[in-house]
Amino acid sequence: MRVVFLIMLASTLFAMLPGFLGLSGQATAHHILGRPAYNLNEDSNTPPSMQAEVQVGQYQMTYMIYPAFPQPGEGARVSLYIIGIDDGVPYDGKVAFTIREMPWASFLGDDGHEDHLGTQPPDDKVYRQGFTVPEAGDYLVTARFEGNGEPYVVDFPLRVGIPPLLGPFAYVGAGVLLLLIVIAVVRRRQAITAKIRTAQSSQSAQR
Amino acid sequence: MTPQRSFSISRHLNKLRWLSLSLVFAMLIALPCLHVYQTYVAAHAYDLIAPSEKQFYDVMEALTSPLTNDPATDLDAVKGNTWSGNFWGLKLSDPLAAVGQAAAGMTLYWPFLLTALIPIVVTAFFGRIFCGWICPANFLYELNSNLAAWLQLIGLKTGMRRFDRRIKYVVLAVGLGLSILSGSIMVAAIYPPAIIGRELYYAIAQGGFGVGMVFFAATLLFDFFVSRRGFCRYLCPGGALYSLLGRYRLVRIQRQVQTCNDCQKCNAVCEFELDPWHDGFGQECTNCAACIAICPTDALTFNLRLVDLAPQGPGHLGRQYRREHEHLDRDVDEAAA
Numbered sequence: 001m002r003v004v005f006l007i008m009l010a011s012t013l014f015a016m017l018p019g020f021l022g023l024s025g026q027a028t029a030h031h032i033l034g035r036p037a038y039n040l041n042e043d044s045n046t047p048p049s050m051q052a053e054v055q056v057g058q059y060q061m062t063y064m065i066y067p068a069f070p071q072p073g074e075g076a077r078v079s080l081y082i083i084g085i086d087d088g089v090p091y092d093g094k095v096a097f098t099i100r101e102m103p104w105a106s107f108l109g110d111d112g113h114e115d116h117l118g119t120q121p122p123d124d125k126v127y128r129q130g131f132t133v134p135e136a137g138d139y140l141v142t143a144r145f146e147g148n149g150e151p152y153v154v155d156f157p158l159r160v161g162i163p164p165l166l167g168p169f170a171y172v173g174a175g176v177l178l179l180l181i182v183i184a185v186v187r188r189r190q191a192i193t194a195k196i197r198t199a200q201s202s203q204s205a206q207r
Numbered sequence: 208m209t210p211q212r213s214f215s216i217s218r219h220l221n222k223l224r225w226l227s228l229s230l231v232f233a234m235l236i237a238l239p240c241l242h243v244y245q246t247y248v249a250a251h252a253y254d255l256i257a258p259s260e261k262q263f264y265d266v267m268e269a270l271t272s273p274l275t276n277d278p279a280t281d282l283d284a285v286k287g288n289t290w291s292g293n294f295w296g297l298k299l300s301d302p303l304a305a306v307g308q309a310a311a312g313m314t315l316y317w318p319f320l321l322t323a324l325i326p327i328v329v330t331a332f333f334g335r336i337f338c339g340w341i342c343p344a345n346f347l348y349e350l351n352s353n354l355a356a357w358l359q360l361i362g363l364k365t366g367m368r369r370f371d372r373r374i375k376y377v378v379l380a381v382g383l384g385l386s387i388l389s390g391s392i393m394v395a396a397i398y399p400p401a402i403i404g405r406e407l408y409y410a411i412a413q414g415g416f417g418v419g420m421v422f423f424a425a426t427l428l429f430d431f432f433v434s435r436r437g438f439c440r441y442l443c444p445g446g447a448l449y450s451l452l453g454r455y456r457l458v459r460i461q462r463q464v465q466t467c468n469d470c471q472k473c474n475a476v477c478e479f480e481l482d483p484w485h486d487g488f489g490q491e492c493t494n495c496a497a498c499i500a501i502c503p504t505d506a507l508t509f510n511l512r513l514v515d516l517a518p519q520g521p522g523h524l525g526r527q528y529r530r531e532h533e534h535l536d537r538d539v540d541e542a543a544a
Contacts, residue, residue, distance in 0.1 A: 069257070162257045162258060162259060163257070163259075163414075164259065165259040165260070165262070165263060167414070167415070169410075169415075169416060170410060173410075177347075177350075179354075180347070180350035180351060180353070180354055181350060183350075183353060183354050183357055184349075184350050184353045184354075187353070187357045188353070190357055190360055191353040191354075191356040191357045191360070192356075192476060192501065193360065194356040194357055194359050194360035195356045195475050195476055196472055196475040196476070197359075197360070198356065198359055198367070198475070199471065199474055199475030200471070200475070202367070
């Protein structure tokens with residue numbers, strides 16, 4: 001019995017020896033804070049900055065961006081998970097990713113310049129596309145694939161860099177408000193005079 | 208040299224009204240800011256937020272620290288907007304919110320309806336005072352109106368079309384009817400003060416305007432290019448309800464014919480194109496006091512009456528009255544001779 005115990009102790013110490021000597025390979029964390037490791041970028045243990053779920057045609061898509069706040073000039077990744085709505089079976093074809101900056105005049109039909117990011121096969125049922133964007137801004141990532149003979153083109157938003165505290169509409173709104181207030185204060189007397197003149201001319205026209 | 212008039216507080220009420228409108232508008236900007244700050248504090252999020260949001264946090268902390276040591280809890284004291292809100296425990300709602308909720312729900316939910324009681328009582332006394340003194344949309348509409356007037360002075364034409372004032376009562380009735388049919392408060396979708404409250408919250412707390420802002424911008428353009436103050440005069444469902452509630456208001460402006468000189472400036476500055484010169488205030492008057500402020504002879508004052516005075520004729524300091532009475536005096540003199 002004592003011999004068996006000594007053999008087990010020796011085996012354990014022997015197994016631990018490489019670790020003590022610093023010879024072991026780098027351990028890969030399986031979970032970080034309870035989140036499955038496959039969800040996370042190796043360089044980032046943060047949750048995604050955006051997670052969007054959409055249903056298009058026969059597929060349901062989950063779209064995520066890592067790390068939480070992609071920075072200009074630094075690597076980031078889009079993960080796309082596609083399953084059939086009816087059967088829940090993951091899509092296994094290839095998905096092409098493109099990116100384009102969203103111009104401020106996008107609502108006027110200006111789609112901006114599009115860059116091809118890559119075409120990805122599924123990696124553990126998830127389509128992962130790395131990218132590096134040099135400038136901060138609002139972008140659109142487009143995923144294209146073919147399912148059951150039909151083309152699918154789906155746009156997803158992407159914010160790179162810290163968003164400004166105030167957007168262009170806020171500046172326009174604040175500017176208009178300021179203009180109105182300045183005119184109301186500085187040109188108050190002229191505005192009243194104008195109202196009186198308009199009323200008088202309106203009355204004389206009625207006569 | 209113009210003679211100095213004695214100080215009269217009623218002449219300065221219009222300035223006080225602008226102060227009130229400005230404060231209400233500032234409150235609608237401040238409340239979402241406070242709410243966002245409160246959320247950050249409650250979530251202990253200072254180290255997780257972006258640098259620009261940290262600046263915002265610091266500013267809000269500096270502003271609120273003299274008032275509260277526990278913003279996560281204490282800032283719950285003020286919530287909402289002019290549509291419905293909780294102000295240090297006093298719950299207030301726009302009468303249109305109460306009526307709209309009753310119509311949409313087809314039930315009278317008294318705890319909510321009672322929150323409109325104070326505004327209703329105030330309206331019964333002071334008329335459409337909400338429109339003139341509180342409405343955040345009116346703040347913008349009046350600024351817009353001033354801009355249009357100034358542009359007219361420099362030669363640009365702006366909209367001056369007139370419509371039937373009764374249209375807004377139809378809008379109110381249709382809105383309430385649709386609320387009954389749809390089960391949703393439809394009037395809130397086209398009621399500018401409710402839109403402004405919502406959209407400011409969306410813009411500040413959620414980072415973007417909603418579709419309501421497009422509608423509101425359209426009303427501003429309508430006022431500018433089609434009809435001066437057209438939305439308030441002809442289309443606003445809330446204005447219609449306040450007009451009905453304030454029809455027999457107790458506090459109303461009255462012309463003193465003895466001191467009126469018929470200059471008609473009161474008619475010119477009235478944003479609702481009422482006819483103070485002919486004693487025609489009606490249920491549409493918002494008691495804004497702009498006519499009192501402009502009157503050079505202090506002929507307009509607040510008075511306690513349930514109805515307007517009947518038309519009193521030309522002002523006694525005006526040419527028409529003097530001409531007529533010179534004739535009369537001469538006739539009397541001639542008859543006596």
